[in-house]
Amino acid sequence: MPQISEPSPIPFVYFGSSRLSVIVLDELLRLGYKPSLIVTTPDKPQGRKLILTANVVKTWAIEHGIPVLDPIKLDDVFLANLKLVTCNLFIVASYGKIIPDKIIELPTHKTLNIHPSLLPQYRGASPLPTAILEDTKKTGVSIMQLDAEMDHGPVIAQKKIDITEHFKDWPTYEDFEEFMAKQGAQLLAESMPAWVAGKITPQEQDHSKATYTKKLTKEDGLIDFSIGELKNLAQIPFDRAYTIFRKIQAFHEWPQAYFFIEKDGAKLRIKITEAVFEGETLMINKVIPEGKKEISYSDFVRNYLK
RNA sequence: CGCGGGGUAGAGCAACGGUAGCUCGUCAGGCUCAUAACCUGAAGAUUGACGGUUCGAUUCCGUCCCCCGCAA
Secondary structure, three states: OOOOOOOOOOOOEEEEOOHHHHHHHHHHHHOOOOOOEEEOOOOEEEOOOOEEEOOHHHHHHHHOOOOEEOOOOOOHHHHHHHHOOOOOOEEEEOOOOOOOHHHHOOOOOOEEEEEOOOOOOOEEOOHHHHHHHOOOOEEEEEEEEOOOOOOOOOEEEEEEEEHHHOOOOOOOHHHHHHHHHHHHHHHHHHHHHHHHOOOOOOEOOOHHHOOEEOOOOHHHHEOOOOHHHHHOHHHOOHHHHHHHHHHHHHOOOOOOOEEEEEEOOEEEEEEEEEEEEEOOEEEEEEEEEOOOOOEEHHHHHHHHOO
16 A cells, blocks of 8 residues: 655664674665664774774765764763764664663663564574574564563564575575565564554563574584595485585584594594585585685595595 | 785696696596496696796795684
């Protein structure tokens, strides 16, 4: 139904720091929602040379001419600055820091958070990788009101998503993230007008059903392959092969799925960078041996598995 | 200045001041009932980039780029 008049722009402050934050921003902008102010985390030295790298959200803000703040601490000084902005809604998407109650409660329409799972399922740090690892293809996105506890606040909107309707099989983490971020942004955009108008009643989560996801560690990416399996991936039983495939996809961005082989008496780390699951068989396409460039799996088998 | 490893044909390695060799793979042909085996032949490298030293550099010197491990 076409609306009689365009919805008046809803001013809001956006908190985010990661790639997911940027995808959400892009999608919100496309849908006509532009933040008045963006809050992100400070530039940090990154990478091997510890080069000071501007974070992606800050870069985005500058490109789009939106004022940006990158406070080290969300203290009273920052709070005072924030009060100068006339916004009565805050949006948080992958900000990376705990936001104090004082700030959450500041706007009249409170603070909303995009979370890429069907809360109370998969609260915490790694909802997307966990969904892949646990093969949870019926998932979704939630818009919730922030409260003092992690991913604990009442839900104002939720959308169920069946991954099988959008992907043949599990995509890489990056593709999954992009897809879910867009879904979340769309749901948020749909919900914002009604929320601001006071037409939505937040629904308390069923805390008894809450599940939590942990922060990923490097060790999570380790796969315990035997030489025999590496030489003939087709022999790996379905369950194991599919579990490994999901691990490769889930950790695709970081820490990446990897395994060790012996070469000249030394342990050599091999990262898996590309794999597909066809039929009932895991197929690895590309790997990066430690100290080397990316090579095809057939080259790897030929030259490293003697 | 965070620490460290590495960049030579598709891959793994070698060589060395005089423009690069080997193994595997690739392509063609042969032999085989057949083959991942064997035989013959072929293609494929501006030796990461740019400067410098030199009669001449892949090889020596300098600068830079890229990749990888640790750490973040």
